[in-house]
Amino acid sequence: MKLQINPERCQGHGRCYTLAPELFGEDDEGYGQVLGDGLVAPGQERAARLAVANCPEHAIDTGGD
Numbered sequence: 001m002k003l004q005i006n007p008e009r010c011q012g013h014g015r016c017y018t019l020a021p022e023l024f025g026e027d028d029e030g031y032g033q034v035l036g037d038g039l040v041a042p043g044q045e046r047a048a049r050l051a052v053a054n055c056p057e058h059a060i061d062t063g064g065d
């Protein structure tokens with residue numbers, strides 16, 4: 001799984017970096033950012049899916065996986 005945030009969709013709700021701070025951070029304006037290269041280790045998939053499910057804008061993409 002490889003995470004990406006679609007910057008055209010993200011409205012800065014912040015649920016991604018609140019729910020999965022090991023995978024997401026925020027920029028200066030509170031918009032979500034994927035940390036590192038976005039690749040999700042097996043032990044982080046649960047947190048990744050939680051963030052994806054809780055983004056109100058459906059802005060987080062998992063690379064189809």
Ligand code: F3S
Pocket residue numbers: 005009010011012013014015016017030031032054055056057058059060
């Ligand atoms: Fe943006 Fe969704 Fe996170 S709107 S800040 S990607 S919860």
